[in-house]
Amino acid sequence: MFAPDPELHAIDRLLDGLPVASDDVGPVMRRAAWLLRQTLVRYHPSFRFEEGLAARLRAEAGGISATADPAAAAPTARLIRFPGSLPVLGPDRSDADQPDRRGRGYLLGGAAIASASIATVVVAWRHVRERPA
C-alpha cells in the first residue's frame, strides 16, 4: 500500500530538519526518525588505514601520470627572439630567420651614446684633476 504523497514530503522535510505540522507526521514516526538520527552515526576509519590507503593512491596516481602522454603533459613554451641579438647566420638561413635589423640599429646607437657619455665624463674628470689649485 502506498503512503499518501503529503506524508512522504512531510517526512522528507522532517529529515531535512524543516518544520512539519504535528498532524502530518505522527509521534511514532517522529520518534523513529529521532532515534535513527541518534543511533546512525558516521564511523571513521583508523588513522593507519587512512594513511596507508592514501600512500597507495599516491603511488597509483604516480603510475597513471607516468603512463600518460608526456607530450600532452609537458608545458608548451615558445622562444621569442630578443630584438637586438646579433645574427648567427649559417649558409642555409632564410630571410624569415633574419633578426630585426631595426632593433639591431637601436642597440648600436645606444652603445655609441653610452661610449660618448663615458668618454666625456673621463675627460671632464681629468680636466678637473689637472687644473692648478
Place this chain on the structure above:
Amino acid sequence: MFGIGREEAPERPILYDVDRLAVRAARRDPQAFEALYRKYVAQVYSFALYETRDHHAAEDVTEQVFLSALRGMPRFEERSEHARSTFRAWLFRIARNALANERRWQRRHPVGPLDAALAVASPTADPADEVATRDLAARAWAAIDELSDERRQVIVLRFVEEMSAQEIGLVMGRSPGAVRVLVHRALRTVARRLG
C-alpha cells in the same frame, strides 16, 4: 494550521557539484585525487561498515572504491542520461557495486554482528543514560537489520550521509519519489519494531 508540510515540496535540483573543481584538478593531475579521497574516505568507509558490519571488510571495500574511482576518473560523467550527477553520487554507485560483490563473498563466509559499532554509538556520560541509549541503539540496529538491502541502504544514505532524496536516487538508480517511498516504508518498519 498553516499546512506546513502539506504543500508539494519541489524537487531540489542538484545545480552544482561542489566537487567540480577538485574533479577537474584530479583529471589534470591524478595526484590531486587525494583531496577527494580525504573528503570522502570516512563517508565511504562508514557506508561500507553499515553494510558489512565488519571493520576489515569495510576497509577492503573502501580501498576498492577509491582505487576504482582513481582509475575511472576519465570516465566520470557529470551529466548522466537523466540528470546531473555528482562526484559523490558516482562514488557511492561504485561503493554499492563493491558492496554487492562483498555481500556475495560474505554469503559464503558469514561473520558476526558488529558489536563495536554499538559501543561507539553511546555519546552520554551518565551510566544510566548510557544503558538506556545502548538499549535503544540495540533495538534500532535490530530493526535496521531486518530491513531489505535496498531499504537499509536508503536509510543509511539518508541518515548517516545526509543525502537528499534526489542524490540517493542518483546513487540507487531510482527516482526521488521512489526514494521517498523507500524511506517512508523503512521508517514505518523501524517504528513498528521499536513499538
